[in-house]
Amino acid sequence: MSALARLTATETKLFFREPMIVFFALGFPPILLVILGTIPAFREPDETLGGLRAIDLYAPIIVAMGVALFALNALCQLFATYREKGVLRRMRTTPVKPRVMLGAQLLMATILSVATMLVVLAVGRLAFDVRLPRQLPAYLLGYVLAALAMFAIGLLVASLAPTGKSAGAIGTLLFFPVVFFAGLWVPRDSMNDVLRTISDFTPLGAGVQSLQDAAAGHWPQLLHVAVMLGWTIVAGGLAARHFRWE
Amino acid sequence: MAIIEVDSLVKRYGDHTAVNGVSFAVEPGEIFGILGPNGAGKTTTVECVEGLRTPDGGAIRVCGIDPRRDTGELRQLLGAQLQESELPDKLKVGEAMELYSSFYRKPADWRELVDTLNLTDKLDTQFRRLSGGQKQRLSIALALVGNPRVAVLDELTTGLDPQARRDAWDLIEGIRDRGVTIVLVTHFMEEAERLCDRLAVIDAGRLVALDSPAGLVARVDDRQRIRFRPSAPLDHAVLAALPEVTSVERAGSQLVVTGTGNLLLAVTTVLARNQVTAADLRVEQTSLDDAFVALTGRPIDA
Numbered sequence: 400m401s402a403l404a405r406l407t408a409t410e411t412k413l414f415f416r417e418p419m420i421v422f423f424a425l426g427f428p429p430i431l432l433v434i435l436g437t438i439p440a441f442r443e444p445d446e447t448l449g450g451l452r453a454i455d456l457y458a459p460i461i462v463a464m465g466v467a468l469f470a471l472n473a474l475c476q477l478f479a480t481y482r483e484k485g486v487l488r489r490m491r492t493t494p495v496k497p498r499v500m501l502g503a504q505l506l507m508a509t510i511l512s513v514a515t516m517l518v519v520l521a522v523g524r525l526a527f528d529v530r531l532p533r534q535l536p537a538y539l540l541g542y543v544l545a546a547l548a549m550f551a552i553g554l555l556v557a558s559l560a561p562t563g564k565s566a567g568a569i570g571t572l573l574f575f576p577v578v579f580f581a582g583l584w585v586p587r588d589s590m591n592d593v594l595r596t597i598s599d600f601t602p603l604g605a606g607v608q609s610l611q612d613a614a615a616g617h618w619p620q621l622l623h624v625a626v627m628l629g630w631t632i633v634a635g636g637l638a639a640r641h642f643r644w645e
Numbered sequence: 646m647a648i649i650e651v652d653s654l655v656k657r658y659g660d661h662t663a664v665n666g667v668s669f670a671v672e673p674g675e676i677f678g679i680l681g682p683n684g685a686g687k688t689t690t691v692e693c694v695e696g697l698r699t700p701d702g703g704a705i706r707v708c709g710i711d712p713r714r715d716t717g718e719l720r721q722l723l724g725a726q727l728q729e730s731e732l733p734d735k736l737k738v739g740e741a742m743e744l745y746s747s748f749y750r751k752p753a754d755w756r757e758l759v760d761t762l763n764l765t766d767k768l769d770t771q772f773r774r775l776s777g778g779q780k781q782r783l784s785i786a787l788a789l790v791g792n793p794r795v796a797v798l799d800e801l802t803t804g805l806d807p808q809a810r811r812d813a814w815d816l817i818e819g820i821r822d823r824g825v826t827i828v829l830v831t832h833f834m835e836e837a838e839r840l841c842d843r844l845a846v847i848d849a850g851r852l853v854a855l856d857s858p859a860g861l862v863a864r865v866d867d868r869q870r871i872r873f874r875p876s877a878p879l880d881h882a883v884l885a886a887l888p889e890v891t892s893v894e895r896a897g898s899q900l901v902v903t904g905t906g907n908l909l910l911a912v913t914t915v916l917a918r919n920q921v922t923a924a925d926l927r928v929e930q931t932s933l934d935d936a937f938v939a940l941t942g943r944p945i946d947a
Contacts, residue, residue: 405747409740416735485730492695492725493748493791494717 402495406503407510414473414507424473425511428465429518432458436527448588455530456586458523459610463581463603465515466546470553471570471577474508478554480563482645491644501554501642508550509543516542533616537609541619544627545606549577551635552602558641580604587611599623602630648673648708648795648826649694655702656689663689665850666703671795676817676827678841680834680937686850687830688728691797694828695725708794721750724793724825726784728800732772738783739768742790749791758786762816778809785816789825796820799830814840834933848941862931865939869930871902871912873923883919887911899925 400408415421432454435441441453448456481487490500523529532538553570560566579585580594581603587595598604605626609619647670656664664686671677679687692698694705696712696719705712712719732741742759746752759765762782767775775783781801788796798817802810810833817840821827831837837844838858846854846861854861868891879900881893889911890904902912909928916923938944 400747402747405744409736409744412740413733413735481733484733485727486733489727489730489732489787491697492720492723492727492788493745494720494750495748496717 403499403503403506406495406499407506410503410507411511414477414511417477420473420477424465424469425515425518427468428461428515429522431464432461432519432522433526435461436523442527448586453586454523454527455614456582456588456611458519458529459607459614460582460586462516462519462542462610463545463607464578464583465519466512466542466549466606467574467577467581467603469508469512469515470546470549471556471574472567474504474550474553475557475560475570476563476567478504478557479560479566482557482643483561483563485645488645497639497642497644501639504554505547505550508553509546512546513542530614532610532614534613534618537613537618541606541609541613541623544619544624544631545603545609548602548606548627548630548634551631551638555634555638555641558638558643577601577603581607600626602627646673647671649677649828650706651690651694651703652705653703654690654693654700654705656686656693656698657701662850664693664700667845667847667850667852668703669845669852669855671826671828672843673794673826674821674824675842676821676829676840678837678844679828679830679847680832680837680841680844681847682832682941682943685847687832687847688799690847691799691828691830695723695797696720721791722794724788724791724796726788726796726798726801728803732783734773735771737769737771738764738775741772741783742786745787746790751792753790753792755786755790758789761819762786778805778812781805781809781813782816785813785820789820793825795826795828797828797830800832801829802831802833802836810836834937838933846937846940853940858933861936861940862933865931865936867905867931868903869905869908869928871904871909871926871928872896872899873926874898875900875916876922876924877920879916879919879921883915884912887915 435457436454441457444450444452520531524531556569556573557566560569580598580601582598587598587604587608590598599622605623609623612619649671652668654664654667655662667690679690681687689698693700694707694712696716699713707719708722710719710722738759742755746755759768762785764779764782764786767779772780785798788798802813805813814836817827817829829840841858843855843857844861845852856864884890884893884902889906889908890902892903894901902908913923934944
């Protein structure tokens with residue numbers, strides 16, 4: 400097996416040996432969807448939402464929140480802890496390159512968070528009759544772009560934070576504004592113009608809108624694609640530049 | 646031809662010069678020791694050899710490779726065991742071996758390595774549940790899994806109990822027998838004396854001596870010391886008159902005779918002539934510890 404495949408497999412195994420991280424990264428989003436779905440008002444069509452039900456709007460928001468949890472909680476904490484404990488230092492004496500190490504983390508995070516996304520979609524469809532995305536390729540595109548932007552931010556935090564604990568703290572601090580602008584408390588459709596404009600330029604604001612557009616059968620807007628790519632390039636570039644083995 | 650060449654290596658950290666003009670060459674197949682007190686610059690020196698640090702001056706070649714320019718190739722040829730590095734807590738021994746062997750072009754058979762290092766019954770044990778000695782053995786196994794030509798072992802036995810330390814020594818000799826050249830960083834005299842073919846003594850960033858352990862000792866002096874308890878009172882002058890003897894002192898009920906040459910024969914002949922027997926007789930020769938004090942002006946653990 401190649402180093403990348405072996406590293407990804409090993410990292411995935413290790414991930415599943417941390418029950419708390421697994422719960423928040425993989426289990427929490429579907430559970431939140433179920434909790435919201437049991438609120439009767441969320442299942443009533445709403446005229447101000449253009450006849451949609453709140454639960455229909457929340458499905459993409461929760462998918463996006465899952466990505467944020469994974470990136471800002473699990474990924475950045477795991478990676479910064481590796482550096483703190485000398486795991487990366489040890490690896491540096493082997494032929495493995497930093498990009499392979501980062502690549503394995505990104506692959507694992509993408510695979511596992513796609514799995515969470517599928518569970519959220521399935522629960523929404525089966526339990527609450529949330530329609531599956533009409534434009535599936537567009538949905539996947541929006542999802543992958545949002546995930547890449549968030550993972551790049553997570554790795555940037557891991558590169559900059561001095562310890563695993565501080566990476567976790569910074570990640571949590573970032574989590575709240577990121578999911579606020581993704582519409583977790585106030586959906587984008589209910590935001591005023593100022594808030595929605597700010598949201599357009601945040602990675603998950605752009606991400607959620609792209610998912611909602613795809614769910615309704617449209618391709619993502621150019622602005623949102625550009626915003627997500629921009630975050631990926633800037634945060635990813637900075638993460639690679641500030642990458643430290645020790 | 647030397648497998649490692651270090652020529653006038655200089656490494657500074659800010660105003661502090663950690664390594665100041667160190668030169669040595671390691672021959673293929675030897676166990677080469679780097680001995681010195683804590684903070685002498687031993688680890689900095691080997692980290693430059695391992696390509697982990699960029700020297701401020703001098704040149705290094707490992708198998709003809711410049712560690713900073715062709716780092717990728719170096720990693721295939723040099724296995725390292727580092728101080729203060731760990732594996733993920735929940736990674737199992739077998740998984741670590743499998744993972745690390747996937748990093749190399751021509752890895753060794755990791756199962757055989759694990760067997761040699763007596764870790765086969767620990768394959769399913771997580772790293773955090775290993776004892777200190779087991780962690781060190783795993784660390785050696787990981788340093789060797791790429792089939793390296795050179796292995797650098799830094800303070801390998803620090804923190805191990807005496808039995809585990811002796812086991813590690815046997816292992817290191819076993820690795821050399823596989824044809825791997827070993828650079829061993831240590832501040833244990835006993836370890837250096839027992840294992841190393843040649844030693845570089847480093848103090849305050851400078852190379853103070855480079856020789857075999859016996860050569861270092863001989864270089865310092867060939868003085869011997871005999872201690873014993875005489876069965877009957879003995880006039881010191883009788884012993885002091887011998888050409889081999891330089892001094893005679895009393896220490897409690899014991900006599901301590903210091904001298905050179907065939908000291909033991911001279912002293913025992915005089916004792917026999919005076920019908921005195923020597924109880925608890927011990928002969929002490931200059932040790933590597935004494936040599937270290939003579940070379941650096943202080944004991945290694947001071």
